[in-house]
Amino acid sequence: MDNLLLGVAGINDMWYTLPLIVAVSLVYSATRHEQVSPILVHALRIGVWIVGFMAVIFAVLTLVSTLV
Amino acid sequence: MAKSLEQLEAEKSVDLKDPALAAFLAWLIPGLGHLYQGRTAKAALFFICIMGTFVYGLSLGSSPAMGLGRVVYCSWRDGDKRLPYLCQIGVGLPALPAVVQALRVRDGKEPLFGGFMSPPPPSGHREGNDGFNEFDEYGQPTLDTLHYHLARFFELGTVFTMVAGLLNVLAIYDAWDGPVFMETTGKDEGEEQDDQSEASSDAAAV
DSSP: OHHHHHHHHGGGGGGGHHHHHHHHHHHHHHTTOSSHHHHHHHHHHHHHHHHHHHHHHHHHHHHHHHHO | OOOOHHHHHHHHTOOOSSHHHHHHHHHHSTTHHHHHTTOHHHHHHHIIIIIHHHHHHHHHTOBTTTBSOOSOOOOEETTEEOTHHHHHGGGOGGGTHHHHHHHHHHTTOOOSGGGTTOOOOOSOOBOTTSOBOSBOTTSOBOHHHHHHHHTHHHHHHHHHHHHHHHHHHHHHHHHHHOOOOOOOOHHHHHHHHHHHHHHHHHHHHO
16 A cells, blocks of 8 residues: 555656657657657657556556555 | 658758758758758757757856856766766757867966856865865866855756757768658558559569
8 A cells, every 4th residue: 555655756757758768669669650640649659658567567567566 | 640642742852952061051950951941841840949048057057156058068077077068069069169168278378258058167176174176276166166066057957958968969970961851651662562563463464
């Protein structure tokens, strides 16, 4: 339970990932396309994928920390 | 994701001009290589994203008490081998003041610009019962002092500036060799093979 509380308390720091996710997804997709619209569409897809991936990892780590 | 014929044609017709010069310019200032190639939209995107990340990281690693730009510095002494700088240097000219400051500090001179991007003096220098020295004779905070006062923002700023440098490596490659074309889907490949087989059968018939 303490671990869960610590995890929730650190969520505010997770906001720092937002500009990183935006920058990384835009730059990465810009190296895959030349036109602006496909870049934006691809960046959106990558951004959602990164957030989803991080959410799954967060859930797994939280579950493990509550079990241990 | 399948692309329209217009998109593929536009991407194949990218004029890279002198790729080596473009790559060098892309390293020097993020987006400058693409501007040289006339790829204005991508130049703006790379400049805003990469420089924005770098400057934000610098601001995270700054404070009125500690000074500006403390998370980007060049150091290779015992106890403080600054490996993150290898990533930060990818951003080019904006990270180069750290080299100038490192050379000045090595020669025993006072850092310029109030210690902006200068390597912090060695930590753990104890004098009598006064505890650790927080600043050197030029008023530059030690590495311990930076960690103590900036706390987690020292690491956050370091990560942001590292990511900016690494992202610029992608931009440099894009300036050098153009966009990396996405692989076509299995269906498209199958269609291409069908088209090729049809073309070869037609040729054989003729």
